[in-house]
Amino acid sequence: MIVPIEERLARAVLTCMAEPGDQRLGRLIEQEGAQDALAAVRSGEAPAGLDRVELEKRFPAWRARLSEADPERLLATCEESGGRLVCPGEAEWPSQLDDLGDGRPYALWVRGDQDLRFGCLRSVALVGARAASAYGIHVAAEMAAELADHNWTVVSGGAYGIDAAAHRGVLSADGLTVAVLACGVDVTYPSAHAGLFTEIARSGLLVSELPPRATPTRPRFLIRNRAIAALTRGTVVVEAAQRSGAISTARHARDLGRAVMVVPGPVTSPTSAGCHTLLREWGEAVCVTDASDVLDRVGLIGDDMAPQRRGPVLDRDRLGPAARDVLEALPSRGGAGAARIAVTAGVDLDTALTCLGALAAGGFVERCMKGWKLRHNPLDP
Structure with missing residues (x-):
């Protein structure tokens, strides 16, 4: 399906106008379409069939951002950095994102030559603590490299610690990795990952719901976690403290019916305390220790099942x-x-x-x- 240019321009504006995942805007788009939803915001009149009072409370804040939203300039800026806009209904749109319902992305800004939809057909999220231990970094890198060797895509958030280790593990195995960012795909955050993001853009994909030049905020980090969970067949939490963004990704995965997997760690390590809580309190969470365990949960029966573990044969x-x-x-x-x-x-x-x-x-x-x-x-x- 080819999305008309007017629709693309409207969706580019919508990514500037509202924060990602706003279900009120999502319901408006679902009922009216992107162009008419944008026209309703500009006019200040919500259409019938929706919570008009609630919507019209949001209209002033959304309109305040419209003055800075130049869709043609946004698309040009994105193209200059090797990016593009992917809209719902296009061939490259990952249909699993539709599981988010009214909270699905309005569109995605993508940087890299790989096909997003195809790349995420067989994908796993590897997430965890920014202040990761040497143990966690080793496990994440090894597991990611093994998954890449089995032609699985690894999705993470491009942050310090476990995220970066997962991306680097895939790159070391010449595999495909996707970084879902809480800023524009032309913004390097954290700045120390400039080289890493360049490598990902060269052989993988940088993805964001936010337009070019958008900067990260704490809420944006949390809301992008739902996209990481929705893109993949399952989420592996490698290391996580009791309060962690990785836990929120696992929660989104559980709510979406995706597999939730957890790597255990030392009982004395605070960066594994959240992992152990998931294993203890979530019936859906499964303990995994390597890539074969992960593929046993998310892979195809007969192709990706893990071998039965045995002790040494005497x-x-x-x-x-x-x-x-x-x-x-x-x-x-x-x-x-x-x-x-x-x-x-x-x-x-x-x-x-x-x-x-x-x-x-x-x-x-x-x-x-x-x-x-x-x-x-x-x-x-």
């Missing part, structure tokens, strides 16, 4: 039932005769002798003055 695990019973019947210290071993193992003497011969050949037992004894094997204690 030589004695390969023994038959009778040989195992005979081996267990030998005393831990000293030796014993074949008759005594047969009684203890619950087998007849011939079976005991046969098994003892096989066990001796396998290096498990050896003859001694008292009959038979265990042979020490450092690899199979």
